[in-house]
Amino acid sequence: MKHALLQSVLSIQSNLTDLFGPHLSPKALIIPPTTPEFPAQLQQRWTDYNAPSYILGAIKPATEQDVQNIVKIAAANNVPFFTTGGGHGVSDYHSFDGLSIDLSAFNSVVFSEDGSEITIGGSTKIHQLVKSLYEGAKELPLGSCACVGVIGATLSGGIGGLQGHRGLLMDSLESVRVVTAAGNLLIASRSDNEDLFWALRGAGSNFGIVTSATYRLPELSNGGMYMNADFLFPASVNSSFWQALESFDHGMPSRLAITAGVLYNRVAAEVSLIPTCTLMLLDAYNFPHIAYVCRQRHLLRPTGRRRAISSALETPWARQVQHQHGSC
Numbered sequence: 616m617k618h619a620l621l622q623s624v625l626s627i628q629s630n631l632t633d634l635f636g637p638h639l640s641p642k643a644l645i646i647p648p649t650t651p652e653f654p655a656q657l658q659q660r661w662t663d664y665n666a667p668s669y670i671l672g673a674i675k676p677a678t679e680q681d682v683q684n685i686v687k688i689a690a691a692n693n694v695p696f697f698t699t700g701g702g703h704g705v706s707d708y709h710s711f712d713g714l715s716i717d718l719s720a721f722n723s724v725v726f727s728e729d730g731s732e733i734t735i736g737g738s739t740k741i742h743q744l745v746k747s748l749y750e751g752a753k754e755l756p757l758g759s760c761a762c763v764g765v766i767g768a769t770l771s772g773g774i775g776g777l778q779g780h781r782g783l784l785m786d787s788l789e790s791v792r793v794v795t796a797a798g799n800l801l802i803a804s805r806s807d808n809e810d811l812f813w814a815l816r817g818a819g820s821n822f823g824i825v826t827s828a829t830y831r832l833p834e835l836s837n838g839g840m841y842m843n844a845d846f847l848f849p850a851s852v853n854s855s856f857w858q859a860l861e862s863f864d865h866g867m868p869s870r871l872a873i874t875a876g877v878l879y880n881r882v883a884a885e886v887s888l889i890p891t892c893t894l895m896l897l898d899a900y901n902f903p904h905i906a907y908v909c910r911q912r913h914l915l916r917p918t919g920r921r922r923a924i925s926s927a928l929e930t931p932w933a934r935q936v937q938h939q940h941g942s943c
């Protein structure tokens with residue numbers, strides 16, 4: 616059984632170009648795993664922890680038709696495949712071994728003529744949007760890490776500093792173009808393939824490959840100025856940290872958004888808890904105010920220990936995201 620599997624892997628590896636090449640557009644790139652450029656030519660992952668591996672190599676499609684053909688051929692030949700957008704997925708993918716469909720070429724950004732909507736490609740990253748949105752006096756409830764794939768984030772909800780005010784990123788989604796497991800290209804929206812549209816918003820990566828997505832754009836709030844503070848706690852504060860977050864459950868102002876993260880440093884074998892406290896105010900924004908709100912809710916001193924603030928910024932939204940560009 617193992618032998619047969621190995622034979623099949625070797626045969627697909629050596630015939631990757633023969634198998635897919637005739638059905639792809641001239642700009643599509645087939646990268647067998649044996650070529651020296653193989654890992655460098657792929658969209659790099661934010662972490663290699665629990666990363667998928669690509670024993671069968673990778674293909675970078677250049678057109679939607681390429682994506683459809685790759686899916687159809689892969690399905691017909693029992694080739695397992697995995698789609699990569701921005702490379703910031705942190706789920707447990709370590710059991711995957713197969714072919715990478717790398718959407719790097721799908722990184723377009725197009726505003727509608729009246730500026731009320733934006734359509735982006737399947738791997739477009741947050742930093743590609745922010746400046747144009749800001750300059751066009753529009754906003755989207757994006758996360759603050761500039762290198763995350765916008766569609767990747769949307770497909771799993773999409774949290775960020777504007778979430779209380781504008782909802783999750785998936786709430787701004789108007790429609791998607793998606794290639795299904797059968798290789799069909801569909802449009803999904805509130806009026807077309809509604810069930811699929813519903814499923815895509817939250818569990819999206821299970822339902823197809825999104826080649827592009829269109830979002831509704833609200834006007835920029837408060838001239839784009841908002842306040843952001845990041846707090847870093849040691850894991851030892853443990854349950855009091857979660858209790859402090861729970862205390863925000865009722866009556867939190869919509870312009871305050873708190874997102875929490877747990878980071879594990881593999882080298883130091885340390886865990887940190889990070890709530891990011893974002894306060895959007897209409898007429899005043901300053902550090903004492905945000906600190907006041909967080910302290911009121913016992914967030915700054917959950918166990919009476921000194922808290923650590925890694926950064927606090929009062930800044931145009933666009934600059935805040937750019938500020939984080941270096942860390943991702």
Ligand SMILES: Cc1cc2nc3c(=O)[nH]c(=O)nc-3n(C[C@H](O)[C@H](O)[C@H](O)COP(=O)(O)OP(=O)(O)OC[C@H]3O[C@@H](n4cnc5c(N)ncnc54)[C@H](O)[C@@H]3O)c2cc1C
Nearest residue numbers: 698700701702703704737758760764767768773774820825
């Ligand atoms: C440093 C860091 C900061 C983060 N900050 C935030 C944040 O502020 N807000 C937030 O909501 N999330 C955040 N995340 C989580 C991130 O949104 C998710 O991990 C998301 O899935 C990443 O998408 P990606 O395209 O970048 O990653 P990938 O690893 O490329 O993809 C992740 C998953 O989505 C699928 N996928 C990606 N693109 C497509 C597509 N076009 N069509 C179909 N499936 C696709 C992949 O197959 C995979 O299953 C952060 C993650 C990291 C590492």
